[in-house]
Amino acid sequence: MNKYYQNQTQATIPGKVRHRSDKEISHSRTVLQKMSRSWHKRAQVKQNIEENFQPEWAFDPTKDDFRLDLLPFKEHDDFLNAPVEMQKQILSCGWIAYNEKTIDIESKVISPACNHIIYRSLPGVDDGISQQIASETLVDEAYHILLVINACCITREHRGLQSLKLPEFNLVRNMYYEQANFSEPWQKILIQLATAIVSEVFISDYLNLLAHDTTIQPFNQMVVATHQRDELAHSSIFKTLTKCIYRNLSPEQKEFFIEVLPKPVSWFANVELTVWEAILKQIGFPKTESMMADCAASNQVNLLRIDYSELIALAGELGILDSQHGVDSFGREGLFH
Numbered sequence: 001m002n003k004y005y006q007n008q009t010q011a012t013i014p015g016k017v018r019h020r021s022d023k024e025i026s027h028s029r030t031v032l033q034k035m036s037r038s039w040h041k042r043a044q045v046k047q048n049i050e051e052n053f054q055p056e057w058a059f060d061p062t063k064d065d066f067r068l069d070l071l072p073f074k075e076h077d078d079f080l081n082a083p084v085e086m087q088k089q090i091l092s093c094g095w096i097a098y099n100e101k102t103i104d105i106e107s108k109v110i111s112p113a114c115n116h117i118i119y120r121s122l123p124g125v126d127d128g129i130s131q132q133i134a135s136e137t138l139v140d141e142a143y144h145i146l147l148v149i150n151a152c153c154i155t156r157e158h159r160g161l162q163s164l165k166l167p168e169f170n171l172v173r174n175m176y177y178e179q180a181n182f183s184e185p186w187q188k189i190l191i192q193l194a195t196a197i198v199s200e201v202f203i204s205d206y207l208n209l210l211a212h213d214t215t216i217q218p219f220n221q222m223v224v225a226t227h228q229r230d231e232l233a234h235s236s237i238f239k240t241l242t243k244c245i246y247r248n249l250s251p252e253q254k255e256f257f258i259e260v261l262p263k264p265v266s267w268f269a270n271v272e273l274t275v276w277e278a279i280l281k282q283i284g285f286p287k288t289e290s291m292m293a294d295c296a297a298s299n300q301v302n303l304l305r306i307d308y309s310e311l312i313a314l315a316g317e318l319g320i321l322d323s324q325h326g327v328d329s330f331g332r333e334g335l336f337h
């Protein structure tokens with residue numbers, strides 16, 4: 001176990017609660033074991049699906065690359081009055097941004113959290129099955145990065161967007177800012193974990209926005225649907241790992257975790273106006289700044305687009321919402337009334 005957790009976890013949990021907690025952890029490990037056994041059958045990386053990803057037949061240049069209703073400025077007059085070709089180019093940029101946010105989630109949020117489990121830096125998951133399932137999840141995420149990188153390359157090539165460069169996304173930037181506010185390594189690790197849990201719970205919804213949409217580019221829809229099949233399992237894996245970890249935190253660590261768990265929801269739901277501003281300036285959209293200022297005034301964070309009931313259910317199962325601190329913490333983020 002990592003030195004930051006040594007002597008701070010099991011020993012601080014009173015006997016009676018610990019007994020119940022041990023049974024729950026054993027149940028969670030059985031769930032993880034079952035999920036790990038099915039990995040070879042369910043993982044998309046194992047399905048030999050490369051032949052389905054030939055863009056020659058799946059890429060239809062006449063179809064839009066992205067959904068119009070996912071643009072934060074979809075109702076703004078300046079966008080609606082722009083030439084159709086520019087609107088289509090903006091949709092292609094939206095697809096690239098959607099994918100690059102996915103890469104950020106996989107490489108900067110989920111993979112480091114998996115590594116904390118593999119390196120036994122977190123309590124309650126320092127056992128073989130947790131290491132195995134974290135390693136399998138890392139393989140899945142590496143495959144998703146490959147899928148998404150390929151998809152971006154194809155779009156950039158077909159749409160002449162090879163030089164488009166995007167800044168860092170809100171989710172990752174806010175996670176790093178939050179980590180910088182705290183000095184203890186265990187605090188930084190728990191912020192990483194909270195961001196990973198929220199991302200893994202929400203990414204299925206995020207992918208669901210395109211996974212079944214037959215009106216967009218068929219190749220893009222296929223890529224997202226393939227990714228989503230893995231993420232349905234990841235959500236359960238991360239929720240189960242969280243139960244093992246949370247029950248082994250010290251009271252101080254639990255209080256800290258209760259405080260940080262709801263924060264990544266608004267980071268995830270942010271409509272990424274900074275990224276959009278960079279995109280629109282690069283493709284020469286007129287009046288970018290005034291349109292972004294109008295959007296910033298109305299909808300920087302769109303919680304309506306996200307179903308956070310699963311996160312509330314997880315917090316309930318952990319007992320977080322039985323405490324006033326939990327209710328206040330989730331209430332401050334607009335998630336619990």
Ligand SMILES: [Fe+2]
Nearest residue numbers: 106140141144
């Ligand atoms: Fe993924």
Ligand SMILES: [Fe+2]
Nearest residue numbers: 110200231234
């Ligand atoms: Fe995932």
